Structures are given as C-alpha cells and as structure tokens.
Amino acid sequence: MSDFQLALTNTAGVSSVMSFWVFVASNGFKKYHDKMMTAASIVMGIGFVALTLAIIARGVEAQRFPLANLYESLLWFAWATMGGYLALATAYGIRQLGWLAAMLAATMFLYGSWLPANQQTISPLVPALVSYWRQIHVPPLIVSYAMFFLSGLSSLLELFHSRRKVSLGLSVGTIVLAFTAIGLGTFTSVDTKWLQLLFVGGSLLGTIGAYYTLKIKSGEPNQKQAELYDDVSYRAIAIGFPLLTIGIITGGLWANHAWGTYWSWDPKESMALVTWLSYAAYIHLRIHHEASAEKLSVVSVAGLLLTLLTYLGFNSLGFGGLHSYGKFK
Amino acid sequence: MTTSDSHSKQSLGFRPVFRNGPLAIFASVKLTIFLLALCATTILVGAWCPQEATVGQEKVIEQFGEEMAVNLHNWGITDIFHTPFFLILIAFLSMNMVVGSLDKVFPKLRLLKLPLQFFGPDQIAKMPFNTTFTVGASPAETLEKLQIKLQQRGFKTVVHGNQLAAEYGKIGRYAPTITHIGLLSLLLGVTITSWTGFSGFKPVRLGDDLSFKDSEHSKQWIGKLPTWKVHVDATRREDYESGEAKQWYSDLSVIDDKGKVLDKQQISVNTPLEYKGVDVYQSSWGLDQLIVSFNGHDKTLDLRQMGKVYAAFLPLDSETVLIMSLRNQTAPLRLFAKRPEWDAPKMISEIPQGKAVNLGAVEIKYVRPVPVTGLQYKSDPGLPITYIAFGFIMLGVLLAAIPFRHVWVSVSKDGAESGSAVSIGGRSKKAKVGFERLITKIVESMKHELPPPVVTTAIDPESEPSINPTASRSNESNV
Ligand code: HEM
Numbered sequence: 001m002s003d004f005q006l007a008l009t010n011t012a013g014v015s016s017v018m019s020f021w022v023f024v025a026s027n028g029f030k031k032y033h034d035k036m037m038t039a040a041s042i043v044m045g046i047g048f049v050a051l052t053l054a055i056i057a058r059g060v061e062a063q064r065f066p067l068a069n070l071y072e073s074l075l076w077f078a079w080a081t082m083g084g085y086l087a088l089a090t091a092y093g094i095r096q097l098g099w100l101a102a103m104l105a106a107t108m109f110l111y112g113s114w115l116p117a118n119q120q121t122i123s124p125l126v127p128a129l130v131s132y133w134r135q136i137h138v139p140p141l142i143v144s145y146a147m148f149f150l151s152g153l154s155s156l157l158e159l160f161h162s163r164r165k166v167s168l169g170l171s172v173g174t175i176v177l178a179f180t181a182i183g184l185g186t187f188t189s190v191d192t193k194w195l196q197l198l199f200v201g202g203s204l205l206g207t208i209g210a211y212y213t214l215k216i217k218s219g220e221p222n223q224k225q226a227e228l229y230d231d232v233s234y235r236a237i238a239i240g241f242p243l244l245t246i247g248i249i250t251g252g253l254w255a256n257h258a259w260g261t262y263w264s265w266d267p268k269e270s271m272a273l274v275t276w277l278s279y280a281a282y283i284h285l286r287i288h289h290e291a292s293a294e295k296l297s298v299v300s301v302a303g304l305l306l307t308l309l310t311y312l313g314f315n316s317l318g319f320g321g322l323h324s325y326g327k328f329k
Numbered sequence: 330m331t332t333s334d335s336h337s338k339q340s341l342g343f344r345p346v347f348r349n350g351p352l353a354i355f356a357s358v359k360l361t362i363f364l365l366a367l368c369a370t371t372i373l374v375g376a377w378c379p380q381e382a383t384v385g386q387e388k389v390i391e392q393f394g395e396e397m398a399v400n401l402h403n404w405g406i407t408d409i410f411h412t413p414f415f416l417i418l419i420a421f422l423s424m425n426m427v428v429g430s431l432d433k434v435f436p437k438l439r440l441l442k443l444p445l446q447f448f449g450p451d452q453i454a455k456m457p458f459n460t461t462f463t464v465g466a467s468p469a470e471t472l473e474k475l476q477i478k479l480q481q482r483g484f485k486t487v488v489h490g491n492q493l494a495a496e497y498g499k500i501g502r503y504a505p506t507i508t509h510i511g512l513l514s515l516l517l518g519v520t521i522t523s524w525t526g527f528s529g530f531k532p533v534r535l536g537d538d539l540s541f542k543d544s545e546h547s548k549q550w551i552g553k554l555p556t557w558k559v560h561v562d563a564t565r566r567e568d569y570e571s572g573e574a575k576q577w578y579s580d581l582s583v584i585d586d587k588g589k590v591l592d593k594q595q596i597s598v599n600t601p602l603e604y605k606g607v608d609v610y611q612s613s614w615g616l617d618q619l620i621v622s623f624n625g626h627d628k629t630l631d632l633r634q635m636g637k638v639y640a641a642f643l644p645l646d647s648e649t650v651l652i653m654s655l656r657n658q659t660a661p662l663r664l665f666a667k668r669p670e671w672d673a674p675k676m677i678s679e680i681p682q683g684k685a686v687n688l689g690a691v692e693i694k695y696v697r698p699v700p701v702t703g704l705q706y707k708s709d710p711g712l713p714i715t716y717i718a719f720g721f722i723m724l725g726v727l728l729a730a731i732p733f734r735h736v737w738v739s740v741s742k743d744g745a746e747s748g749s750a751v752s753i754g755g756r757s758k759k760a761k762v763g764f765e766r767l768i769t770k771i772v773e774s775m776k777h778e779l780p781p782p783v784v785t786t787a788i789d790p791e792s793e794p795s796i797n798p799t800a801s802r803s804n805e806s807n808v
Contacts, residue, residue, distance in 0.1 A: 228762050
C-alpha cells in the first residue's frame with residue numbers, strides 16, 4: 001500500500017470520526033447548531049472525496065478493480081454510506097442522520113483497519129474471481145447494503161421522533177449486540193456457535209420485542225420529523241432494492257457464465273436472496289397500507305440486521321461457501 | 330386500502346379478477362407478505378446449515394457432530410431445498426404470484442390510460458398535501474408561471490380554464506407490471522429448464538471422454554440427452570509467480586458416436602464450450618495420477634492433493650514409504666523416503682519430467698503426470714426466457730424507485746384588482762416529503778417572483794402557506 005493511498009484512506013477515516021463528533025456536539029450548542037451541522041456535513045464531504053480518491057489509487061496500484069477482499073469492500077461500504085448520507089441530506093435537508101451515518105462509516109473503517117495485514121494487502125485473485133463480471137456484480141451489492149443500513153438508521157430516528165423510546169432502545173440494543181457478535185467472531189476465537197446464537201437469537205428477540213413495545217409511547221410525537229425520517233427510510237430502500245436486485249441477477253449471470261448455473265444455493269447467495277425477499281415483503285407491506293410508519297421502522301431495523309448478517313455475519317460467524325472472503329483467524 | 334379508495338378504483342374501471350371462487354385466497358397481498366417472509370426464513374435456515382446436495386454429508390457432520398447431523402438430516406434441514414415443505418411453499422408463492430399479478434397488478438394498467446382530471450379549490454383542500462396563497466397577478470399569468478415551474482421540474486401539465494393538472498413519473502407506474510411480468514417469466518423459464526434441461530459434473534482425465542449419460546435432471550423430465558461426447562485433448566494450469574493458480578485451460582473436441590470430430594474449442598474458467606445448446610465449463614482442476622517407470626515398467630500411481638502439492642505414496646517395505654511429490658505439471662518430481670524413526674521425510678532426489686535416476690538397483694523414471702479437468706455441463710433450454718425475465722425484473726425494480734406524483738391547481742380572481750388566489754395540492758405515492766418540499770419551494774418562488782397581492786384578503790400573504798399535513802398513507806389512492 002503506498003503512502004499516498006494510506007494518507008487518503010486515513011483522511012477519510014479521520015473525517016468520519018471528526019464529523020461524528022461535530023454532529024454530536026452540535027446538539028449541545030443550540031446557538032451554533034446549524035453552523036456546526038453544516039461543518040460536520042462538509043467534513044463528511046471531504047472524507048467522501050478522499051475515500052473516492054483512495055479507492056481509485058488502490059485500483060491503479062493493484063492494476064485491477066479495487067474490490068476483491070473484505071478490506072476493500074469495507075472501504076466501498078464506508079464510501080457508499082457517506083455518499084448515501086450526503087445525497088439524502090441534500091434531498092431532504094436532514095442532518096440528524098449524519099451522526100449515525102458517520103458512526104457507521106467510522107465503525108467500518110475501524111473494523112477494516114483491525115483486520116490482519118494479509119486481508120489489507122493487495123493480493124492476487126483465485127481463478128474464479130478473474131472476470132470483468134466482478135466489477136458489475138459486487139459494487140451494486142455493497143451500495144445496496146449501505147442504503148439498507150441508512151434506512152435502518154433513519155428508522156431509528158423515526159422511532160425516536162414518534163416517541164417509541166422502549167422500542168427504540170430495544171432496536172439500538174439489538175443492533176449493538178449484533179455488531180458485538182460480528183466483532184467477537186472476527187477478532188477472537190469464541191466458538192462461532194455461540195456467536196451465531198447471540199446474533200440470531202438476539203436479533204429475533206430484539207425485533208419481536210421492539211415490535212410489541214411500539215404500543216408504549218413516551219410523550220407527544222413530533223409528527224413532522226417522524227414522517228420525514230419514515231420517508232427517508234423508504235427512499236433509501238427504494239434505492240437499495242433495485243441495486244440489490246441488479247447485484248443478485250448479475251451474480252447469477254456471472255455464475256452461469258463461469259460455472260454453468262445461475263443459482264447453486266451457496267450460503268452467501270442464499271442470504272442475499274433472504275434479504276431480497278425480506279425487502280420485497282417490506283415493499284408490499286408498504287404499498288398495501290397495512291402497517292403504520294412505526295411498524296415499518298421496526299421491519300426496516302430487522303432488515304438492517306439481515307443485511308449485516310449477509311454482509312459481514314457470514315464470514316465472521318462461521319458460515320462457509322464460495323463467497324467467503326477467506327478465513328483470517 | 331380504504332373503502333372510498335377501492336370504490337373510486339372500481340368506478341375508474343379497476344376490477345379484481347378473482348374476487349370469488351377458490352383462487353380468491355391466492356390474490357391476497359397479505360398472503361404474499363406472509364409467504365415471502367416464510368420463504369426468507371426457510372432459505373436463511375438453508376444458508377446456515379451446510380446442504381448435503383452441495384457440500385456433502387461429511388461437511389454437516391464436521392460442523393455439528395454425528396448426533397446433531399443425524400437430527401438435522403431427519404428434520405430435512407440438511408437438504409431443505411428439496412423438502413416437500415419448501416417445494417409446497419414455492420408452489421404457493423408461484424400460485425400467489427400468478428393470481429395476484431392477474432388480479433391486482435396487471436388490471437391497474439388500465440388506470441394509466443385515463444385522462445387527467447381537474448379539481449376545484451374545495452376538492453384540492455381535501456388532498457393529502459395542499460396549500461393556498463395569493464399573489465398580485467392575473468389568474469392567467471399566475472397559472473402560466475406555475476405551469477412553467479412545474480414543467481421545469483419534469484411535470485407534464487394540462488390546463489383547462491383556470492385549473493391545471495400535472496403529473497410526474499408516470500413511467501414509474503409501469504414498475505409493478507414490468508416486475509411481475511418478469512417474475513412470471515422467470516417462473517416459466519425455470520419450469521421449462523426443469524422439465525427439459527439437464528446438468529452434471531465430471532472430473533475427466535487427460536485423454537478421456539465426457540459423456541452425458543449420468544447427468545441429473547428432474548423427475549418430471551421430458552427431454553433428450555445428446556449422443557455426442559467431449560474429448561479432453563489437453564489441459565493445463567497457469568500460475569501466478571507466487572505459485573497460486575491463476576487460470577485453468579482445457580482443449581476440448583466434440584466427437585460424434587463414430588469418433589468424428591465435430592468441433593474444437595479451448596475453455597477456461599469464465600469461458601465455456603458451447604455446442605448445440607449444451608455448455609461445458611471449466612470448474613476445477615488437479616493432478617490425478619502420476620506415471621513413473623521402474624526399470625522400464627510403467628506404473629500409474631494415484632495422486633492426492635496435500636495443500637499446495639500433489640503426492641503419491643508407495644510403501645517399500647513394512648516401515649519405509651516412498652513419497653513422490655509434485656508441485657505442478659511442469660515441476661520436477663521430488664522423491665522422499667519416510668521411516669518411523671525419522672522426524673520428517675528425507676528428500677532423496679529430484680527428477681525432471683522424462684528423466685530417470687538410479688536408486689540402488691532400481692531405475693526410476695518420471696514419465697508424466699495425468700491431469701484431471703473438472704467439467705461442469707448443462708443444458709438450459711429455458712435460459713433465454715429466464716434472461717428476458719431478469720431484464721424485466723431489473724427494469725421493473727428500477728422504475729419502482731421513480732415516485733409518481735400529481736399536482737392540481739385552481740386559480741381564481743382575488744379581490745377587485747388583478748390578484749389571484751391559488752389553491753395547490755397533490756400527492757406523491759413515494760418520496761412524499763421530497764414532494765412536499767418541492768411544492769413548498771415552488772409556492773415560495775411564486776410569491777417571491779410575482780408582485781404581492783394588492784388587496785388584503787382573508788389570507789395573510791406574509792404567513793407561511795397553510796400546509797395541511799393530513800398526508801396519511803391511507804388517503805393516497807393508486808390512480
Ligand atoms: C408472490 C406474490 C406476489 C404478489 C401477489 C404481488 C402483488 C403485488 C401487488 C398487488 C403490487 C401493487 C401493484 C400496484 O400498486 O399497482 C405489487 C407491486 C410490486 N411488486 Fe409484487 N407481488 C408478489 C411478489 C413479488 C415479488 C417476489 C417481488 C420481488 C421483487 C415483487 C416486486 C414488486 C414490486 C417492485 C412492486 C412495485 C412496488 C412499487 O411500485 O413501489 N412482487 N406486487
């Protein structure tokens with residue numbers, strides 16, 4: 001990795017952390033609130049540009065498309081998170097999503113930088129991955145995952161503004177638990193069976209709990225804000241869903257081209273389908289006016305957990321398959 | 330869906346097709362949501378548990394231990410995609426998709442042909458999003474300016490007297506139809522393949538033939554297997570400098586049952602052989618056997634893959650084992666001997682291909698390795714339809730991201746001077762907040778660019794537009 005590329009990546013990482021703190025701090029300074037929010041968004045924008053350049057530099061250095069291992073995919077994910085937030089913030093004039101997005105991007109940077117060096121270096125590809133299809137297949141998937149995460153985070157804000165504090169607490173707790181399981185699975189040698197149980201069991205209990213505690217309201221909802229974040233959440237899914245669809249289908253086309261079958265029930269492939277079916281269910285739920293915004297928020301949080309399982313869970317929690325980025329313990 | 334909503338739809342020509350009868354239950358979107366969720370859960374379990382059909386039983390036992398593996402097997406979880414439960418689930422989902430599409434999705438296309446309607450201030454006031462304002466310009470001028478502003482933002486507008494109707498993103502309304510046509514075509518394509526296609530995998534040694542006799546196909550199969558075969562003329566592996574595999578190649582000939590060569594193609598990972606609707610793919614590669622000669626007598630030994638090398642084991646006596654190891658097709662053969670009292674095998678010699686060494690009274694010659702190429706083949710007659718389906722689905726879901734929006738305006742003369750009172754309202758099926766921001770912006774710029782109203786009226790021009798946030802989802806119709 002060249003110093004130039006490293007410097008750019010670090011700039012992006014530091015920007016995400018900085019913009020997180022400025023976002024958070026702005027909530028404490030009523031007087032400078034708007035100015036600080038703008039500053040935080042600008043810092044995030046700088047990080048986004050730096051990361052874009054870093055990814056390009058990596059591709060130039062490696063003489064290949066820079067999306068071939070977990071580390072590179074994390075860079076893309078952080079890139080899409082930052083870019084997705086900036087786009088949504090511009091379209092909707094929302095800012096509070098900013099600190100959540102910054103935190104998510106920073107988490108991914110941190111996770112990436114803690115990976116063992118052999119995951120970070122630029123390594124050659126196994127025969128199956130030598131194909132131009134890779135650049136068609138993977139980026140839409142990573143960007144769709146980032147959009148689903150933004151949707152889930154936006155749903156948390158929806159729950160906050162509709163004053164479903166218990167439900168919100170459970171949702172946040174569940175997400176933290178899920179990330180903890182992933183972290184333990186990646187960096188320690190805790191038995192993956194327990195981690196699978198922690199992730200899946202925790203997510204199930206957490207989301208069911210969050211759903212049934214929606215009845216508990218604490219205070220008067222801020223209807224306008226709640227509606228805003230509900231809409232943002234839906235928008236993020238409306239962008240993520242076609243990308244996921246394209247990612248899955250181009251994956252099928254690639255597999256068919258390379259192995260003669262477009263579907264083989266590989267675990268990662270199956271997980272992407274699970275995510276796809278779940279968001280298809282979400283879309284039909286929404287079109288058919290059968291669920292309130294709060295219920296849809298909980299569904300979107302569940303979607304975030306599924307996305308996390310698909311994206312990082314399968315490697316770190318010991319599921320196998322052709323798509324795993326490889327073992328690195 | 331509210332009752333008034335479905336009333337309006339029916340009066341506009343929307344008729345569910347399967348309102349009664351045994352199929353009516355399959356038209357339910359609630360059922361769709363339930364089935365999609367159930368399907369997702371089942372596949373999740375299938376993704377979690379290694380599947381016998383793809384990785385074999387050993388993998389299940391390795392992961393869960395013998396006892397648990399047997400339980401999982403008995404519950405059908407180790408082969409979940411072939412259980413009656415899953416197949417019935419897919420059948421229900423398919424049924425739901427066909428009936429639901431015919432009943433609820435396709436008929437709505439008719440609604441798109443309806444001309445835009447016009448509304449007065451009272452009706453506009455009832456819309457999910459609406460506001461009023463006044464300006465000091467004539468109704469005609471105001472309406473024209475509004476029309477231009479809406480057009481600049483991509484709206485198609487129609488003016489009728491002093492009323493205006495505008496719509497945006499009508500193409501997005503084709504999304505459900507296109508997606509569902511895609512889904513149904515996918516179903517058709519997959520069914521055709523399942524009834525007439527076949528597939529299989531066979532490791533074929535250099536110089537041997539691949540025939541399609543042992544291929545797999547479904548129970549309802551009504552297809553035919555080809556009589557021609559594929560001969561492996563050559564096969565090799567190309568490495569990176571570091572020694573890792575970069576690419577595998579095989580030179581293949583298609584031969585008929587009399588041995589006549591019909592075609593010749595080179596394949597590699599990502600570039601298959603294509604012949605008469607059958608594709609043959611390079612899916613794995615290895616060194617399978619080793620031919621060595623002992624004092625001029627050829628002997629074929631089986632090779633085993635041990636990490637990065639292939640090795641053959643030849644017991645010399647009860648204690649000594651001769652190990653022959655090969656790194657790749659072109660590397661020299663390395664000879665090792667192993668005895669129980671040694672910590673590690675000792676290297677005895679290295680023989681380049683075609684050369685020999687003498688070990689005591691025995692002359693060992695390294696003749697050649699026998700590579701094996703893993704050939705995956707398939708005939709997929711439904712594929713063209715499946716691919717078209719993929720196209721439709723991708724297009725459909727992309728279109729679904731486009732919000733479909735309506736705006737209605739009614740302008741009336743306001744006061745004695747040349748002033749106008751404007752009612753503006755509308756709805757957006759998606760991206761509602763963005764829509765409201767857009768209209769608010771247009772209203773603000775109208776007020777900014779046109780002179781203020783001369784006469785004071787009941788509506789205070791300085792005040793914020795009276796935005797009515799009754800925009801509840803249930804109020805939106807699908808028109
Ligand atoms: C299995 C049975 C299914 C039924 C009965 C069904 C039914 C429906 C209905 C009634 C609509 C609304 C149409 C309209 O408002 O004009 C719709 C829309 C849609 N459906 Fe399905 N659907 C099914 C499965 C699926 C699946 C598996 C997908 C996966 C992609 C899907 C994707 C869509 C999309 C993208 C839309 C448009 C959504 C939008 O406009 O935002 N459907 N479906």
